[in-house]
Amino acid sequence: GLGVINIPVVVHVIYSNSQENISDAQIASQIAVLNDDFNATNSDVSQVPSEFAGVVADSDINFTLAQTIRVSSTRTSWGTRDEMKFSSNGGSDVVSPSTHLNIWVCNIGGGILGYAQFPGGPASTDGVVVGPQYFGSTGFVAAPFDEGRTTTHEVGHYLNLRHIWGDGRCRQDDFVADTPSSDGPNYGCPSYPTVNCRSNDMTMNYMDYVNDACMYMFSEGQKVRMRALFASGGPRAAFLN
Ligand code: ARG
Ligand code: ZN
Ligand code: CA
Numbered sequence: 001g002l003g004v005i006n007i008p009v010v011v012h013v014i015y016s017n018s019q020e021n022i023s024d025a026q027i028a029s030q031i032a033v034l035n036d037d038f039n040a041t042n043s044d045v046s047q048v049p050s051e052f053a054g055v056v057a058d059s060d061i062n063f064t065l066a067q068t069i070r071v072s073s074t075r076t077s078w079g080t081r082d083e084m085k086f087s088s089n090g091g092s093d094v095v096s097p098s099t100h101l102n103i104w105v106c107n108i109g110g111g112i113l114g115y116a117q118f119p120g121g122p123a124s125t126d127g128v129v130v131g132p133q134y135f136g137s138t139g140f141v142a143a144p145f146d147e148g149r150t151t152t153h154e155v156g157h158y159l160n161l162r163h164i165w166g167d168g169r170c171r172q173d174d175f176v177a178d179t180p181s182s183d184g185p186n187y188g189c190p191s192y193p194t195v196n197c198r199s200n201d202m203t204m205n206y207m208d209y210v211n212d213a214c215m216y217m218f219s220e221g222q223k224v225r226m227r228a229l230f231a232s233g234g235p236r237a238a239f240l241n
Contacts, residue, residue, distance in 0.1 A: 005230055007101050007239060008066035009034075012092040013132075014084055014106035016076045019140045020132045022105060026139030027068060033137055033148030034063040034155060037206065037218070044216040049192050052202055055178045057223035061159075066100060077109030082125045094124055098238040101158065102127030103151065105135050114150045116157035119235040128154035144189075147212035156207050156218070159226040159236075164207045170197035174207070176221035185209035 009031065015021035036042040040058040048056055071092045078084045084091035084104045094102050104127065108115070114130040133142040134150040165182040166172035173181075180199035186208050193200040202208070206215045207222070218226075229236040 002227060002230055002240065003060070005061045005227065005239060007061060007063050008099065009063050009101045009103060010067045010069065010095045011065065012084070012102065012104045012106075013068065013070045014073055014078070014091055014104060015070070015132070016073055016107070020105075020107060021070060021072075022132050022135065023139050024068070026136040026141070027065065028136075029138045030136035030148050030151055031063050031065050034152060037149070037152040037216075038063070038155075040217070042216055044213070048204060048217050051193075051200060052204070052217065052219070055219045055221070057218045057220045059218055059223045059226060061226070063101070067095065069095070076107060078106045078129075079109060080112060080115050080129075082129075084129060085125050085127070094126060097123045097126035098236075099241070101155065103135075104129045105132050107131055113145055114154040116154040118157060119160050119229055126158075128158050130154060144211035144213060149206060149212040149215050152206045153215075156222070156226070160229055161207050161218075161222055161225060163209075164202055164205050165196075176219060176225055178219045178221040179205060179207075187211075189214040 011027050038059045038061040069092050073090045083089045084106045087093045108131050113134045116128040130151050132140055134145045137148045162174040164174050164179045165184050166174040170181050170183050179202050181197040182201045183196050186203045189211050190203040194203050204216050230240055
């Protein structure tokens with residue numbers, strides 16, 4: 001196996017006011033959440049129902065903060081077209097994307113919490129974007145998205161995970177065998193069991209759309225899909241050099 005995979009993180013904070021210029025403590029809280037969630041050391045993993053307890057994954061992926069870059073801007077919302085990823089737009093250029101996860105923390109607008117680029121895309125925009133109110137678990141955060149799980153979800157996409165409903169109806173796959181089929185996102189805090197497509201949804205998976213407090217696992221199948229990226233010849237193999 002590949003052993004523990006270490007992912008150095010570059011955080012770009014692009015702010016138009018002092019609240020958006022989040023503290024180092026808030027950034028540290030997000031790194032801690034990522035380490036818990038990708039190693040199944042999150043305290044709420046104990047809430048996984050017995051049906052799914054056997055497929056809870058310790059993905060053995062660790063995150064360390066490598067660099068924080070702070071950029072002041074008069075722009076108050078950035079949208080989803082990657083403009084924050086270029087200093088020529090008043091944003092901040094990507095840093096070493098083949099060996100570093102880049103996270104841009106800025107107000108996206110439109111009620112969007114975060115978005116990600118899947119592996120295999122352009123290097124200049126590789127990484128994830130998260131709004132400052134949804135980043136970390138302390139400081140300028142807003143319930144019910146105040147436990148850092150937006151970044152966990154977006155890093156899941158960055159590591160090739162799809163939404164558990166496959167973004168389609170029952171037969172649309174997420175390419176992961178142990179996440180039961182569903183026909184759309186769940187929201188809020190669903191009770192167990194929530195039945196769709198004749199099976200119980202894994203609503204507590206980070207790749208659903210539930211509240212931060214109601215998502216607390218990746219599956220073994222998702223772990224295999226994420227870690228495959230780092231194998232020799234894979235799109236994120238350079239992280240292991
Ligand atoms: N891309 C999704 C959005 O912006 C993120 C969902 C994150 N969900 C969460 N509970 N934090 O809507
Ligand atoms: Zn998503
Ligand atoms: Ca599945």
